[in-house]
Amino acid sequence: MNREKLIWTIIFVIGVGALGWRFFTTNMSMTYVAGTDYEFVEVGPAQSSDAPAQPSDKDAKTEPETRWVNLAEDPDLKEVQSGQEKVIKKLEPWTTYRDISMEVLPIQSAFKSAGLDPSLVLDPVDAKRQIDVAAQDGLINDTQKTDLSMRVGALERYPEVGLSWQRTLGVWIAAFFTLAIMSFLYRDNPFYKVAEAVVIGASAGYVMVAGFWTTFVKNLLVVLFPGAMRESLVPGLKADQAPDYIYIIPLIMIVLLLWRLAPKGGWISRWPLAFFIGVTAGFRLIGYLEADFLGQIAAGVIPLYVPVEVVSASGTVEGVSAWLTIWASFSNIVITLATLTGLVYFFFSVEHRGIVGRTAKVGIWFLMVAFGAMFGFTVMGRIALLSQRLEFMFGNWLDLIQRI
Amino acid sequence: MKRTIPLLIAIVAGFVVILSTFVPYTESWGEKGMIWFDILAVGAFVLGGGNLLKLHLEKISGQRPGWMYSVIIILSFVITLVIGLLEVGVHPNPMYPEYAWAGNYLEEGAGFWWIYQYVIYPLTSTMFAMLAFYVASAAFRAFRAKNFEATLLLVTAFIVLLGRTYAGVWLSAWIPPTMVDICDFFNIATTVEDWRTLRIDRLTEWLALDGPTKGAGRAILIGIALGVVSVSLKILLGVDRSYLGQD
Amino acid sequence: MSDECFSPLFVKPLPRMKTQFTLPLSALATIMLAVVAVFSGLSNAQNPAGGIPAPPSEINAVDVDGDKGEAIEVYWRLSANDPSASAMPDLSTDTPAQVTQYTIYRRLADGTDEYTEIGTQTYGVTTFTDSNVKQGVSYIYAVTADSEAGSSAMTVMAYPVAAVMQWFDYEKSWMGLILLFISAFIIFYIGLARSGKELKVRQIAGLSAVDEAVGRATEMGRPILFINGILDINDIQTLAGLTVLSRVARTAAEYGATLEVPTARALVMTTARETVQEAYLAAGRPDAYQEDRIYYLTDEQFGYVAGVTGTMVRDKPAACIYMGAFYAESLILAETGNHIGAIQVAGTAMPSQLPFFVAACDYTLIGEEFFAASAYLSGDPQQLGSLKGQDVGKLLGGGLLTIGVIFATLEVIWPDMTSIKDVRQYIDGNILGSDGLTMTSVEKGSDQWFEELLQRQRDFELNQNALESGGIDA
């Protein structure tokens, strides 16, 4: 036991050391972002406030037409300058960021291989100047110069490019949790317990938040109080949307359900539950009968003999291919046989003996073949999931392979 | 009384939904019911979240084994909830810049997004990826030719595993031309196309996507549909009322 | 695009709309048309084809059957310049007249408004469903064929059409009959069982294992873990799982074993608590019921699995019972359960997860067996009756399938025999499909269909005129 602990401690120390070394010498886990600026001003007709609306004007009561302009996209604000409009209100500017590591990292490595400082990339204008200097000094040749300036020039379309410490930290946290979950394969341990606690708490919170913003707001509040929602959470709502008061019912049901928390009369919460259990029973009964009973039988109505025609290059039919017909017919016969024997297997009224038993046995064989095929088929997806996780670990975190 | 009214509610609601599907005017009532259900489920989060908090607070106050992890659960739960509901770091919607609360709660760069991207997603997707290990250990242990059924299961899985990669083509590409040669020997005219089905990759597709899987899958689905009809009817006839609780 | 103000000129003379063609308007339109003709002639000077495609040759519309009167289907015949009108479309000669799309117009039949565009369809398509109609209001539809160079004349419907609400969806007649048939048998057998007749059903191996597992857990003094799937109570599998839970809880209460039920949904937790409490009461041990053993973890699939597997390796339950709707988590749960050496019984109607349960669990209830389990385990003879009803359903399904397959095969062997084809079509389209009780012999949009419809509308028109003139006694 102590020996095992020692081994793990050594592995841990070596691992941390290797990570530290890699962190300071490579691009490991570095995440770069580009910003987009928003700076909104509301502009409106310049004369509207100076000259009071004329009484004869029918539209006198309506607001003067105003609009929002993003200064970052339209910094000139031509109409305002020409005096036709004026700024009515200004909002706090904001910037949103987007991950562009995939663009930045290859340029950085190009810089590195050319013997230049990779951190230059974050300031494309300065980087171009440094490339020119390096070219003059003969550190890089002309093809390198044009190539590097062209590549770094592509970054100039972003107003700002920078290292995001939040996201870089995030990559480390994500990597830690990935390893913590995988450590469960060896055995239960404190790292896994921490990861487990975090995932339970955070995902429960996540589902509730998502449920609130998507279902509760969009499917209940918007329907019941479209006016208030248009003024607050969902401004894009149509102006003429009328409230649908039938949605009071689910609201009342929530109240009934939460009555459980009250000291008395908690049994009333069974009402909404019973209502939905009834609806579920009715709805699923029809749904399964239509799609899975009738639908599957209809799909099963296939001919057992399928002649496959041989068509020449010019499009004329040259007759029926014996072998292909045999294959296609065989396939349909197998499908039909598997369905019918499978149904016999599910029979409850008769014991699996005699002819019924033998038929049911064939049914099980087909089920087993199907299960084997489904198992084998699924393995692929599972391995893909693992590859994706490892690609993250090797790419985004350790920077051993190209990032996805 | 405490059981009769809910039973009546369930029966009436169920039969109304069934009948409504046959009347064009009321056809969508069942679907509307499901939308309402989602709303109720969100309301029920109060119960679920409340229970989660209660359980772990009790664990902490009782200093029961593992209470430290309960602290982590409660912290991560509350932090996620607060950041998400208060839309921390979410900008207004660029289309409606003056509405501070109209932004996307999952906006890239915002607090909730960060939690999702760097905490929840890695954790859940790694949990999902663990399946790659479990399929291997399950296959090693369970796929043994103990009897005829088990042999069928294992042989099919074996073929499909091979056929889903390049190995399938590589191992069996010789079969169709060989079959043509054999037929030539018996003076039967065939082409390579006729025997293509015998290649492992084609056989895999037939096994997993056509033939037996399709047929057996159909039998399972038909059986399930009948099972659903029967379970639903038992609920709606009041034969099965285990969900109702006590008087 | 065609201008609305020209449209009356292109309209075929219609019996009921004559009043609308006032002289000044048509005169004005004629003049404007002439002007347009001159200009278009100029612009198409280098193009002898003219660039304007031929109009669609015919148009008709019918009320969509079996709806609440909110949709009308419009059909037309392809324009002669439609690339898919001829058998071998010649796409190489990209003439300006080649149809790129059809535009569908509509106006009220009472003539109180003008044609407005209601939608477009790409070339080669001859149908459009207008789902923006008012019930009972009559409309006239029109369609133009459009090319890069311009639009054809409008082809206008000869008779108005209105969307009507049906009170019964006849398309679902057969489904209703089959539902009645199966339900009647289920109810009949339940009644038969209730009257005391003993019904024989075969044994299912997995089911005795449930009791056995509970017993073993009691012996070992370890808990029983019950997972009710990861869906909410609006899934029927969750409800079926709850019934099994009720039985397991009752046995556990009788034996004095601990039962642990982590759930992925708050409502499942609530309902499961009701169920288990009732089971403990029924077993005469209401004091042994521990509410906190039935708890909510998280709705998130893998968050939930992480929590459950953690609990598994720490509490080492002696039995793990999985009954409900499962997705990818099935194998994670079952492999962890296998590792800790628990007896595992699973039941689900998720076909994709069955292979994993079959591989990793001791017993697996496959699809319908899972639904049957609740009937078996309840120990209630009434519930066993429902299984007999299900078997009747299987006989019906298997019978329909067999007959259908036989006729489908015969149809391939003797393709010319219409009677065989009709039988196959009736099974396929009517009984199993949504064509109603009677066969529809004419395909919508075909030549025959256009003719028949026109005739029907003429007859209707005659009747209407007769009614209006008071000629027919009602």
Add this chain to the structure above:
Amino acid sequence: MYQFLKNLDRRWVFLLMGLAVAIPILTNLTFPEETSPMVKDIYQAIEDLPDGSRILMAYDYDPGSMGELQPMAKAFTRQCAEKNHKLYYMALWPLGEPMIDIAGARILMEEYPHYKYGEDYVNLGFKPGAEAVITVIVTDLPKLFITDQQGTSFNDIPMCRNIRNIQQMDLIVSISAGDPGTKQWVQYAGTPYDIPIVAGVTGVQATQLVAYIPDQLIGLLGAIKGAAEYEQILDDNFPHINDNPDAQEAKKRMGPQLVGHALMVALIILGNILYFVGRRRGEER
């Protein structure tokens, strides 16, 4: 040796599996692909539509299944963009929205700059309600999709102005990781309203959904293998896609697949050898 293998700790299996996937990723191992008839059917279905047809792109998956479905989603977007089809993106999963961004909008923005938002493609975003959403939008699309994802009113989007419902779509491309997904699209839209559907699904779903082929579903791409074959057929037909490393993602992931599968095959063989040796020694029944 036999005793060690017989009581083999499953952690050895785990370790082997980890290595079998990790090593090919680190060494960038890839293999050639050959397209199967079903993949050809799907390719042909999109290819045969007239240029500029309307296609509904239903992205019903989340980051959990990105590994399998992302390459398909990207490839579908690419083929449609090659044919200048009009693309309507929507999601029934809350996290499908970012998927539309990554595997749809971003591809169009970077590789097909002539695609204009609102004229050639639109992101309608996520709607909660699963199959209930489908049952509504088959008759009335703007009823639920009042705005697009950015909040622009539906009728203000040029390519949406004439769209009343999804029956007007010429094809539905359903990329799905579970429920709601392809099954619901087939049940509630494709089958009742005769809208052709092609699908890209996870391996698990593929086996169930084949029951719908060919009547209710034109074809489906199953798992990463289907994606790789589809990438191959695009590479063969559009040479410039061949040069795009982002369009070879699935093919790249087939390397770990092959080794992983080979390991599983070896494990099954080993397991059976152990079983038969054990039986000969009389240790097992």
